[in-house]
Amino acid sequence: MSPARAPYYTPREVSRHCTPNDLWVSYLGRVYDLTPLAKENRGDILLKPIILSAGKDISHWFNVKTGDIKTYVDPQTGCLKHYTPQGRFLHVPPSFPCSDWDTDFGRPWWRNTSYEVGILSSKTRIIRIINTLTSQEHTLEVCSEETIYEILGRYLPYNAHAASYTWKYCGVPLNMELTLEENGVRDEDEEFEELKMDCDSHTASIHLYFNDDLTEL
Incomplete structure (x- = not known):
């Protein structure tokens, strides 16, 4: 089995964490659980833009090269300001001198890696998993970067004994340490789109195959 690594999440999974008591966001390819930040700053008006963005990707707030909040020059004042499309938020300094600006928070939250919980998938895929022993089928949305072992983990709620099966595609056993693409399970979504075909109908x-099933000798 492959060594443990940071888990991948789909945008749909991130979107489920969309309340002040369960607050996730994604930005610059990573997923963050900001629930502790929300609890520590409950009632602070500067938390509002973050709450409004719960469950969403906020990469557009950041400079890709620096990893910090985007800045721009205000055309009226000529001053450098932070880009805060939904209003100024926690750890962003005011745009003017302010005596009550508290800077003892340490690292700004977007630089605090302790909030990081995983990686945002750059492309998700829909697959069908068919149990030949029970004839049950389940459709899963998975991350294209995940290995078959990691996909197996997603499937466990439907079959707690999934590891006792041999996983095959077109009759060929899959290498559990490789991704779908690496196993020859191609992602043909772009081709279907070019041909104006419904991707969902070609999953x-x-x-x-259960390993103790004598019919599979």
Whole structure:
């Protein structure tokens, strides 16, 4: 089995964490759980833009090269300001001199890696998993970067004994340490789109064969 690594999340999974008591965001390819930040600053008006963005990707707030909040020159004042499209938020300094600006918070939250929980998938895929022993089928949205072992983890809620099966595609056993693409399960969404075909009607199917099933000798 591959060594443990940071988990991948789909945008849909991130979007489920969309309340002040369960607040996730994604930016610059990473996923962050800002629930502790929200609890520590409950009632602070500067928390509002973050709450409004709960469950969403906020990469547009950041400079890709520096990883910091975007800045721009105000055309009226000529001063450098932070880009805060939904209003100034926690740890962003005011745009004018202010005596009550508290700077003892340490690292700004977007630089605090302790909030990081995983990686945002750059492309998700829909696959069907068919249990040949029970004839049950389940459709899963998975991350294209995930190995078959990691996909197996997503499937466990439907079959707690998933590891006792041989996973196959077109009759060929899959290498559990490789991704779908690396196993020859191609992502043909772009081709289907070019041909104006419905991608959802052409879902790759993974067949599971129980290892103790004597019919599979």
